[in-house]
Amino acid sequence: MEVDAKKVMRDFAVADVRPMGTYALLEMEGDLPEGIMPGQFVQIEIADSKTTYLRRPISICNVENGRLWLLVRDAGAGTHKLVEARKGDRFNIIMPLGHGFTVPAGKDTRILLAGGGVGVAPLLYLAKTLHDGGICPDIVLGARSKADVLLREEFERYGRLHISTDDGSDGTPGLITANPAWDKEFDAVAVCGPTPMMRAVASICAGRGIPCEVSLENMMACGLGACLCCVEDTKDKGNVCVCTDGPVFNINKLKWQL
Amino acid sequence: MEVDAKKVMRDFAVADVRPMGTYALLEMEGDLPEGIMPGQFVQIEIADSKTTYLRRPISICNVENGRLWLLVRDAGAGTHKLVEARKGDRFNIIMPLGHGFTVPAGKDTRILLAGGGVGVAPLLYLAKTLHDGGICPDIVLGARSKADVLLREEFERYGRLHISTDDGSDGTPGLITANPAWDKEFDAVAVCGPTPMMRAVASICAGRGIPCEVSLENMMACGLGACLCCVEDTKDKGNVCVCTDGPVFNINKLKWQL
């Protein structure tokens, strides 16, 4: 079993902000720790807010040129502060947290990354990691319409990109489960997005007998495995913390009805 | 009895910030109400703060060229946010609040304004109002040392300025009560500053039989006379709200032991 990288708590400065409608991509500069795995997340402090008390868990979207990328969706007072952040603003971050996606060793592994909404965030760093390891993943992203496809250029750099849009304004109309990307054979699937999307992908994989990893987003307080608030029920170990045993789980471990 | 100006609640934007050590002078732009009297104050909302809940009462330092001047001392999380404010930041303000200083009608009225620390703020607008009314007030300001004398140039515009410093680095050494400004005769005195200073000035006035007005700073919640938190005990009416009956009181009304 891999040994976890040492957790650090440090201030990071916003080096660049890319607004994307209700989302924003923050590029943060600071003293990045070693050994960040795709699928891991950070706990970021929201210092100036009347209505938020706890940190916010944000998945690691990418690590590039010594910068930490965080893709944030404006989903409340806390994340709103992040989306509003200005260049130079400083945030206190605890990282790296949790267990990430399995990165296959074999260069010939056929892997599909499926994501939607803010769920595409951890898949970018996974795609990059696979790409750097000599694997060219298939990537299928779902969005409402063409304008809502996030990080398109970045994903194209690291794999074969397939798009599904609800309104058909880009790629294949409909859900990502209907995307022709699925016509191929895969040795592994990684999915992150809205729960219905993850369930749909998981059941396809169950049907085809493909190992499938999902990244969960349960409500979290500490992010360190201490408060036991973010638990998910598992077949072998019962309630486990998503923040430490996850956020990435092999679907076979979970008690999801597919 | 004068009729109070109608209170308004509006957003104001920071047009200019003048840092002064632990103080800052904010020049705010917005839709200023009519009939602001010297000695009145505003209730300003601290929107983005984990540790402050209530508004902060700040005296009106000046109204000039349609701008509201607020002199703020960094005295805690709330006022710290104000001192840190950047040009363009918006704050919600309720104003004008409370009853201010008596502005004598007669152009030949000999009046002394005495202040120290952040207490000089309301005296500037009073000096300006007197000056505009044809009265040239004597103004005595107390400070630790030369560097701590606030708004010197502004005060010089509106009256005869006398300085007292603890270390003698400017004006007369010692407390403002020892300043030669007191050698003259006065028809009225207005004082705002630390309580010991106000008590000292009040007792001089009591001794000389000069009408003396003090501006109080009791802890406040609503600023509207509803919560009854900021009361001061008075001879004729018992506990009254500093936010509505004050903040300016004739010393004869108060139960201070001089």
Added chain:
Amino acid sequence: MATLNVNIGGLELANPVLTASGTFGYGEEFADLTDINALGGIIVKGTTLAPRQGNPAPRMAETPSGMLNAVGLQNKGVDYFIEHIYPRIAERFSSEIIVNVAGSTIDDYTEVCRRLAPLPRIRAVEINISCPNVKQGGMAFGTTTDGAAEVTRAVRAAWPKTLIMKLSPNVTSIVDIAKAVEAEGADSVSLINTLMGMAIDVKRRRPMLSTITGGLSGPAVKPVAVRMVWQVAKAVGIPVIGLGGISDTNDALEFIMAGATAIEVGTAGFVNPRAAEEIALGLAAYCEENGLKSISEIRGII
């Protein structure tokens, strides 16, 4: 257009939004800044038989997401209210005017009610048996079922109109207290009054309040208030008025879904004097957006 009308034991309110006693003065203090007549009603300051000077300053301390107060029922007494304040506000405001009544003895409560009874615009009283800031502030009555029942029985005999009992949260079982006052004929219960708290000025090494302890209010107490409203609404048949940290429409909806028929906006008015009016408008908008014919459709759905 959905209806926001609610009925509190005979008292018809145009909407469920009231202002909490001691936080909105007599309405006049806020009239420049918000439309008093947009509210279901206002509950005026705690009124006692004799005038009261209240506690010495300091009476207030800010706390995380809230504040402590120790006003101590400062008011000019019921006779002054009847002679000077009532005529002014009865003429100026069309929304309901409810008087919060406080006392040290049973006779205090009943006598104040008797004197208020003839006033046509006062259709309801809220009996404060839970003031934590006065030794004889009624909290003694409010923390035992017997004490609460005794006050209710006496006041019920002296007050023919709508009777609301304001309950203390500083008890092991607020449900037992609520059942006790219901059994004695209360038309409604309002909860929660402030939680008893304390803050210390570490620098000066002394309490922040002249009374050492005081009443905690504001968003900080909201989860406790929602829980108690939910428990009480399930346990009694009379309408429950919910208060405790309500700052916006979402907060008000939490209390209504927990079982409150009406709500009171208190401390939030110090930060946003328009909070109550905004909530009244917000509840109407919520009903529209969610196709409700009446706000009552979501009452107690938890």
Added chain:
Amino acid sequence: MATLNVNIGGLELANPVLTASGTFGYGEEFADLTDINALGGIIVKGTTLAPRQGNPAPRMAETPSGMLNAVGLQNKGVDYFIEHIYPRIAERFSSEIIVNVAGSTIDDYTEVCRRLAPLPRIRAVEINISCPNVKQGGMAFGTTTDGAAEVTRAVRAAWPKTLIMKLSPNVTSIVDIAKAVEAEGADSVSLINTLMGMAIDVKRRRPMLSTITGGLSGPAVKPVAVRMVWQVAKAVGIPVIGLGGISDTNDALEFIMAGATAIEVGTAGFVNPRAAEEIALGLAAYCEENGLKSISEIRGII
């Protein structure tokens, strides 16, 4: 150099700073981020006789300046703790290790204590008679003087070392409960456990927690906690351990001035994992700056 040493009914602590049960795991979870050995001690997760899966998710809701939790005493049971966890942390950490003990019956409590008694590094237990999140979580014991006394009596007979009773704030008189457990031989009381609260997801029209109600903690509850610590410290002779919303040195000093001999840092650790260590350092600095020979000089000065 001032001393921060304090004594809790025989238990010597290098400083008054402890971590609250259920908020700091077994220390290991925080070891990358803060120096566990800089603390007076850690109080490990509520431990029961049999393993417990706890409540279903969602177990947490953020509230103004705080949070609600409904974990429901999830833990692997006392035998697993003794066999797998204790050896690890006893070897790794030099600061005191206190076990929080929870149960549904008197026998649960006593049996867990009997099994822990042989462990040399466990010099104290904190008996949780105030868990609001489990029907049989002991809050039934913690809300009556008889119940609290009964548990104390039984555990006192089974546990020879330092016995700390953790009290519930959801009562009319926490002073009466504290006196009752003191009379039965408790060496110390710790307070406050969480306030029972509730939050509603208005959009989904359902409770935020799977258990509907949960325990409120964080800065929001601090004024209530300071008040109760002050009341209890005046009323009992045994040392009081204060907790409830302590986030920094100033908060800790409030509790000590209110009468606390030691303090526990809980929810604040979720936001700042170094909070407890920073407070231990901050108390030392405070003593230096104020010329105190011992932190005890300011204990209970209010």
